[in-house]
Amino acid sequence: MELLSALSLGELALSFSRVPLFPVFDLSYFIVSILYLKYEPGAVELSRRHPTASWLCAMLHCFGSYILADLLLGEPLIDYFSNNSSVLLASAVWYLIFFCPMDLFYKCVCFLPVKLIFVAMKEVVRVRKIAVGIHHAHHHYHHGWFVMIATGWVKGSGVALMSNFEQLLRGVWKPETNEILHMSL
Template sequence: MSVLFDLWTSSAANFARLPLFPVFQAIHYIATLAATRESRGAVEFATSHPLASFVSTAIACSGGTLALNILLGLPLAAPFAEPAPIVLMAILWWLIFHCPGDYFYKFIASLPVQIFLIIGKEFRRARMIAIGMAAAKVLYPNQWIILVIGGTLKSTGSKWAKTVERLIRNAPDSSEHELLGLSFVSKASFACSVLYVLNELKIGLLPLDQLMLACGFVLSTVRLSTLLLETGDPFVYVEKVLARLLLRQKSVAVKKSKSE
């Protein structure tokens, strides 16, 4: 038992120290760009308006930092200050939208690669929640609500930036507005942010690095079950009960989560 515990603690410590760039960032960019490409008219727009297409997808890929900076009143240019992420983003944008024969897109759309991307993205999300809360804590050290919002926005920003991305493409769609139908990842990121805050208040049962690893496992497991078993959003059952009790509704419509 002690061997398993030691393995768990060492894995959590190593996970907390892993650099996010370039591997985890590349996974995030690929998943976001692939989701954008699946939108109606996105490929045609990338062909006819390549610069606008790249700008819109760059905003979607940097949505977490942009949303957090808007919340905290920080410079919006910060996500684009370093050239390396922009170069990586541009290469992946070209590969996904303009690779001859669509070989790269067909490769990342295969099931084994999709599984790898989901696992990598959800473990990255667990780290981004902590990063967003740490940034908010610098300016609002004891404002726990802002910390929760900061962690949620940092980890799900590409969902919230989707509206801006579609406006640039002149393809607005209210059904894609995250606030009008929260996806599983937004609700799960909010729940994880609350757990992280409880950890800050010394109420949590796990150290932060172990909590991040545990959240990564849970998020990736649910996302994989949605992909492979079509289980849907597990929060829907709680929402139905709350809707009946608090909103005088017999049921609540919940948008099915999509891969980012």
């Protein structure tokens, strides 16, 4: 018990909860999302041949859940792109991961201990997005439990649901990887 009081974990948790979500957690979310894009077959070649298509795929990986939730709730699909700081941050991460000299940034963020920290921070963002999605749906449909659940699900797994459209943009559409037909855990 004395060890726990000496570490003052309560104060640490309080100071951690005061860290603003942007840019620390969003940065980690963008890094991991675009790393997953780079792991896709043909993504590096696409970034060299068609950088605009590669950038669009990266933005779908970063903001796909917002686009789908807006579609589900009948709001403008492009509304989240008015958040300039997030789009610029995601674009900078895309540029660094795909075009940094000697893949230096990519090698740094792929170093396993660093990557594990980023993945853990990405999951914190996912939980927050689910909660925000449910809250957002509650404003439109006060008694629509299924709408709230569906919106939370879409906000939490939007990238997986947008993967078919993203593959179509890259020119490697694989219908057998449809997330709705073969759900991942």
